[in-house]
Amino acid sequence: MEFFVKAKSIRLRSHHDKYLVAEDDKESVCQDRKGSIPQAKWEVEIVSGYDYVVRLKSCYGKYLTATNVPFLLGMTGKKVQQTIPKRLDSSIEWEPQREGKQYQVRLKTRYGNFLHGNGGLPPWRNSITHDRIHRHRHTGKDWLLWEIDMVEPRPELFGLPPPQPPQTVEAEPAPCSDMEEGKKKEEEEDSSSSISLIRGPISKNEHEDHRHLGSSMRAGRRVSYRVAAESGDFMEAEEATIIFSGNELEELVEMLEEETGMTDIIICSHWGGKLYPLRLQLPPNNAPMHVVLVPPSSRAAREVEVTGSPSKS
Numbered sequence: 296m297e298f299f300v301k302a303k304s305i306r307l308r309s310h311h312d313k314y315l316v317a318e319d320d321k322e323s324v325c326q327d328r329k330g331s332i333p334q335a336k337w338e339v340e341i342v343s344g345y346d347y348v349v350r351l352k353s354c355y356g357k358y359l360t361a362t363n364v365p366f367l368l369g370m371t372g373k374k375v376q377q378t379i380p381k382r383l384d385s386s387i388e389w390e391p392q393r394e395g396k397q398y399q400v401r402l403k404t405r406y407g408n409f410l411h412g413n414g415g416l417p418p419w420r421n422s423i424t425h426d427r428i429h430r431h432r433h434t435g436k437d438w439l440l441w442e443i444d445m446v447e448p449r450p451e452l453f454g455l456p457p458p459q460p461p462q463t464v465e466a467e468p469a470p471c472s473d474m475e476e477g478k479k480k481e482e483e484e485d486s487s488s489s490i491s492l493i494r495g496p497i498s499k500n501e502h503e504d505h506r507h508l509g510s511s512m513r514a515g516r517r518v519s520y521r522v523a524a525e526s527g528d529f530m531e532a533e534e535a536t537i538i539f540s541g542n543e544l545e546e547l548v549e550m551l552e553e554e555t556g557m558t559d560i561i562i563c564s565h566w567g568g569k570l571y572p573l574r575l576q577l578p579p580n581n582a583p584m585h586v587v588l589v590p591p592s593s594r595a596a597r598e599v600e601v602t603g604s605p606s607k608s
Contacts, residue, residue: 298398298443299349299391304338306330306444307402309412310437312538315423317353317377324359324375326412326421336446342388348405350387353377358387361404361425372411372424398443409439414554416522416535437553515540516581520551522588527595529565529587544573551588561589561596572599 299305307315313326314335329335333354340350351359357377364374380387385405392401402410408425428439516539521532537554539547544562552558563570565587578584589595 297347298445299339299347300341301448302339302443302445303447303449304336305351305446306335307337308442308444310440311412311414313412313421315359315412315441317355317357321353321355321357322376322378324353324377324423326423330444345388345390348388348390350383351389358383359389360387361389361406361408361410362386366422366424367418372413372426373408375410375423375425394440399440400443401439402441410441411438412441413438415556416533419556420535516577517583518547518551519583519585520588521586522555522557523570523590523593523595525590525593527570527593527598529570529595530568534585542577544575544577547577555588557588557590559591561591561599563587563589563595563599570595570599 308330309315309326311326313328314330315337316325316327316329316332317334317337318325319334327335336354337359338352340352342348342350353359355377357379360376360378360380362374362376362378366372366374378387388405389410390403390405392403393399394401404410404425408427411424411426413419413422413424517536518539519534519536521529521534523529523532535554537550539550541547541550548560548562551562552560562573563586564573565571565585570587570589572589573586587595589599
């Protein structure tokens, strides 16, 4: 895509409103809400000889790589890591495919898999894998969509001159004391270690390419949830949290089904160890919620006397 040709570096934001991040171990990748950190910045290299095939290099100088290592035994998804291969092969090449909105893409490997930003419970939560599109599976269909934020444009493609070193006028140094000379040396060391990013003027036609810079996490309601076991027990289950920006119960059901990979769930509140299904409206004023997700086949579903999840629009 033309956008990648114009970008020197980018950020990639997943369907879960989290960024593709190179982890500090310089090997793993994950999703994180902190898009301003250096680990969320990926340098774009164009692969010559192909139409819009790119390599993405992390701040550690390693390439985003589609490996052949299964993420979990028995599952189809495979690990995505940071590597420096002995030769630049197809495992570090990605083909952007526009999907949906103007700045939304799918990243395809040379073997037909797609980069997935996973949700749900651990170990899937915040993980990155590559996998094929499961056309029969409704849940998770948006997990392979990535929204692009341009961090730095390529100056030469915008008609901008390459950065020039600052011109200085040499002057004969005045005599100074030993204390002044030591202070001057410290100031020179501090200035040499600082980094200044100066961006030239952007034309009106390219203004839209930069509209995502500085974007923040969408505001919403904090919803903490547990998944009830088939026996109906939920007190020992691990609690997870999402940010829900909708207003309707049906929207919350759909979001939690995407997060967990479950279908036809029943959302319940709990009091005194008992479950009570949510049927009508959510609490007002975006008040935080603690809920239990009940699989329809569990004993807990029969106990709350509900046959299915709320109807979806």
